[in-house]
Amino acid sequence: MTTTPAFPTGTILGYPRIGRRRELKKAVEAFWAGRIDEAELEATSAGLRDATRARLVALGLGQADSSIPESFSYYDQVLDAAVTVGAVPSRFSALVDSDGRIDLAGYFTLARGEGDNLPLEMTKWFDSNYHYLVPEIGPETNFALASDRIVREFTEAKAAGYLTRPVIVGPVTLLALSKPSDEAPAGFVPLSRLDDVLPVYATLLQRLAEVGAEWVQLDEPALVSESIEVPRAELLAAAERAYSVLGTLEPRPAIFLAAPYGSLDDALPVLAASPVEAIGLDLVRGSVPGAVPGLADKVLVAGVIDGHNIWRGDLAAAFDTVGAVAKLSPRVAVSTSTSLLHVPHDVQDESSLGDDLTSWLAFADQKVNQVATLAHGLTHGKSAIQAELDAASAALAARLAAPGVRDGAVRARTAGLTEADFNRGDYAARAVAQEEALGLPFLPTTTIGSFPQTGEIRRARAQLGKGELTADEYTALMRAEIARVVDLQHELGLDVLVHGEPERNDMVQYFAENLDGFAVTENGWVQSYGSRCTRPSILWGDVSRPKPITVDWSVYTQSLTEKPVKGMLTGPVTILAWSFVRDDQPLGETARQVALALRDEIGDLESAGITIVQVDEPALRELLPLKKKDQADYLDWSVGSFKLATAGVAEVTQIHTHLCYSEFGVVIEAIRNLDADVTSIEAARSRMEVVSDIQSSGFDHGIGPGVYDIHSPRVPSVTEVTELIERALESIPGRQVWINPDCGLKTRGYDETIESLANIVEATQIVRARVEAPVR
Numbered sequence: 092m093t094t095t096p097a098f099p100t101g102t103i104l105g106y107p108r109i110g111r112r113r114e115l116k117k118a119v120e121a122f123w124a125g126r127i128d129e130a131e132l133e134a135t136s137a138g139l140r141d142a143t144r145a146r147l148v149a150l151g152l153g154q155a156d157s158s159i160p161e162s163f164s165y166y167d168q169v170l171d172a173a174v175t176v177g178a179v180p181s182r183f184s185a186l187v188d189s190d191g192r193i194d195l196a197g198y199f200t201l202a203r204g205e206g207d208n209l210p211l212e213m214t215k216w217f218d219s220n221y222h223y224l225v226p227e228i229g230p231e232t233n234f235a236l237a238s239d240r241i242v243r244e245f246t247e248a249k250a251a252g253y254l255t256r257p258v259i260v261g262p263v264t265l266l267a268l269s270k271p272s273d274e275a276p277a278g279f280v281p282l283s284r285l286d287d288v289l290p291v292y293a294t295l296l297q298r299l300a301e302v303g304a305e306w307v308q309l310d311e312p313a314l315v316s317e318s319i320e321v322p323r324a325e326l327l328a329a330a331e332r333a334y335s336v337l338g339t340l341e342p343r344p345a346i347f348l349a350a351p352y353g354s355l356d357d358a359l360p361v362l363a364a365s366p367v368e369a370i371g372l373d374l375v376r377g378s379v380p381g382a383v384p385g386l387a388d389k390v391l392v393a394g395v396i397d398g399h400n401i402w403r404g405d406l407a408a409a410f411d412t413v414g415a416v417a418k419l420s421p422r423v424a425v426s427t428s429t430s431l432l433h434v435p436h437d438v439q440d441e442s443s444l445g446d447d448l449t450s451w452l453a454f455a456d457q458k459v460n461q462v463a464t465l466a467h468g469l470t471h472g473k474s475a476i477q478a479e480l481d482a483a484s485a486a487l488a489a490r491l492a493a494p495g496v497r498d499g500a501v502r503a504r505t506a507g508l509t510e511a512d513f514n515r516g517d518y519a520a521r522a523v524a525q526e527e528a529l530g531l532p533f534l535p536t537t538t539i540g541s542f543p544q545t546g547e548i549r550r551a552r553a554q555l556g557k558g559e560l561t562a563d564e565y566t567a568l569m570r571a572e573i574a575r576v577v578d579l580q581h582e583l584g585l586d587v588l589v590h591g592e593p594e595r596n597d598m599v600q601y602f603a604e605n606l607d608g609f610a611v612t613e614n615g616w617v618q619s620y621g622s623r624c625t626r627p628s629i630l631w632g633d634v635s636r637p638k639p640i641t642v643d644w645s646v647y648t649q650s651l652t653e654k655p656v657k658g659m660l661t662g663p664v665t666i667l668a669w670s671f672v673r674d675d676q677p678l679g680e681t682a683r684q685v686a687l688a689l690r691d692e693i694g695d696l697e698s699a700g701i702t703i704v705q706v707d708e709p710a711l712r713e714l715l716p717l718k719k720k721d722q723a724d725y726l727d728w729s730v731g732s733f734k735l736a737t738a739g740v741a742e743v744t745q746i747h748t749h750l751c752y753s754e755f756g757v758v759i760e761a762i763r764n765l766d767a768d769v770t771s772i773e774a775a776r777s778r779m780e781v782v783s784d785i786q787s788s789g790f791d792h793g794i795g796p797g798v799y800d801i802h803s804p805r806v807p808s809v810t811e812v813t814e815l816i817e818r819a820l821e822s823i824p825g826r827q828v829w830i831n832p833d834c835g836l837k838t839r840g841y842d843e844t845i846e847s848l849a850n851i852v853e854a855t856q857i858v859r860a861r862v863e864a865p866v867r
């Protein structure tokens with residue numbers, strides 16, 4: 092580039108896109124249900140984008156200086172990038188028109204599947220609770236600029252008077268996160284197609300330059316992660332190659348390469364030597380780097396405001412960090428560490444948190460404000476923002492001294508723990524005792540816990556909240572629902588029953604509402620995947636359990652059946668992962684407090700006659716640090732907290748756990764160390780790929796690889812499930828195998844659920860008849 096346009100002094104990497112009142116979710120779901128057409132969906136989303144731009148300007152970003160990221164997505168930014176470059180798997184080729192384009196309905200089909208065509212696989216986005224869709228790329232993938240949505244959104248903004256900054260996942264991250272397509276030969280690596288995808292990015296950048304974009308943001312978080320399968324050296328070589336090609340294009344917008352979720356480490360010299368104009372540094376996860384050749388010529392975008400958490404934090408320290416970055420380059424800007432996708436919109440939308448807690452928090456809008464404050468300080472000097480810095484420091488000091496943040500009884504209990512509190516007896520002996528006590532058939536069938544949350548259930552909960560139902564009336568309605576779910580499971584012929592979790596709005600929030608140390612928001616929604624949102628609770632103080640939480644529900648359920656009913660709890664790691672957690676002490680310490688509360692609950696369930704307790708840890712993998720050096724410590728405290736929660740029970744009590752993903756390989760050792768008697772995992776979408784990992788690891792406890800992908804409305808056929816079970820049995824000894832769906836059924840409708848579960852039971856019976864039951 093001949094002259095680099097000025098980079099804005101303050102910016103953010105992205106903003107929540109689902110809408111302040113989840114407008115996008117509602118519109119997208121209405122479109123799926125056929126209640127609105129494409130034009131109406133487009134209009135709603137255009138309105139949302141417009142509102143976002145206006146809001147960001149009101150909060151202090153510039154209207155005409157590229158500081159507003161154009162970061163909208165209908166479903167997922169990785170899917171967007173894949174569709175932009177034309178990476179549509181061949182099983183969906185019918186969705187692509189003669190110009191290589193795919194319409195909005197087709198785009199959603201990739202995400203949700205259709206008929207026998209499975210959707211793209213979904214997995215966690217770095218160490219967040221956001222899920223992206225995994226592109227499939229092979230030698231046959233025909234790269235071409237297949238969508239101009241990014242260009243259109245930029246021009247839409249321009250027409251409305253904004254000079255925004257288009258955002259797209261960069262080529263290295265796109266390919267590094269992709270999996271080989273069905274057609275790809277063994278050993279194929281998607282990143283090997285880099286030279287073929289770069290011309291498409293080049294065309295896109297040129298189109299953006301033509302319509303007047305001054306800056307474009309390419310997100311390359313793959314460069315900070317050590318959990319990418321591609322060898323590091325190849326990843327760095329790819330980055331060097333990609334940005335030497337894109338960086339030497341003319342004309343093009345200036346390139347801002349953002350690298351959220353960690354420090355760039357050895358990727359930094361590569362980028363500093365490349366022709367990109369600006370580099371984003373995550374200075375919440377990483378620290379200020381040392382001097383690197385070439386860095387002084389770049390705009391350094393200091394990600395000092397935590398995009399991943401909701402604390403107001405230490406603004407003065409953040410400003411000092413910006414100052415340290417300013418020593419590395421004369422051109423510095425202030426930003427968030429990641430997209431604000433991970434935090435809710437606005438603390439002002441909350442009315443029940445109380446003044447103290449409210450004053451300790453910053454949601455997306457407050458964080459934009461903090462960015463604007465620091466940017467102002469950068470331009471006008473620290474004294475210009477001293478009052479804001481002082482206010483933040485005062486709030487932080489008040490928070491650390493507030494009642495409930497430290498509870499003496501809780502602290503005494505964690506301090507008194509010994510090794511014995513973390514360990515159960517020998518597994519083999521337990522297995523025999525449990526087999527005798529439970530008397531389950533070969534290939535026991537069960538579900539992961541939740542049954543569909545019907546409109547009636549949600550309505551009842553809303554009425555309870557508004558005082559239109561008494562607690563007793565609500566309990567009676569939930570009990571009736573439980574009885575229905577038990578009857579249904581009897582009819583279907585499942586072996587281990589669940590109560591269906593109707594009383595739980597959310598598997599973490601439910602516990603947060605019943606434990607001390609947590610607060611719950613009213614409107615604090617964040618996108619989990621596609622149209623699905625969660626409302627994380629805020630863990631702000633020491634955690635304890637004032638009274639039993641789930642015991643009455645489980646005991647009632649068990650009273651309805653002779654079959655074993657699983658008690659159902661959420662594990663300590665998941666409670667932490669899906670909440671916004673206090674940042675004033677190590678996570679491991681907080682996890683032990685939660686574990687002790689759960690240990691008491693499990694003890695109470697056991698005393699009340701519940702023989703199987705499932706402790707869900709779907710987030711175990713998600714919190715795994717991206718840097719190898721941090722992983723051992725994490726695995727130690729996370730596994731330890733699960734064991735602390737579950738190790739208090741007798742031999743005959745069977746502990747289950749559930750994990751929501753299929754990349755079992757990376758954490759297999761940790762999963763073994765959990766020492767749960769039975770572990771259910773997701774496996775259907777990846778067609779049992781995971782079982783070979785299990786086999787090679789020598790895992791010898793019970794294992795239920797999912798046979799029904801519950802993320803899609805598709806009903807798996809009996810043949811399909813039979814094949815999956817048989818595939819599992821090829822790798823895993825039969826006595827270990829359990830049959831279950833991938834995950835809970837909460838988001839599914841009843842019709843598809845009943846059909847799918849009936850097919851699972853039928854398939855299990857077919858396999859039981861074909862295969863001889865093992866003898867121990």
Ligand code: GLN
Pocket residue numbers: 539540541542592598659707709749750751834835836837
């Ligand atoms: N027991 C939970 C359910 O069935 C587990 C959900 C999850 O793993 N995300 O809903």
Ligand code: ZN
Pocket residue numbers: 539709749750751752833834835
């Ligand atoms: Zn799950």
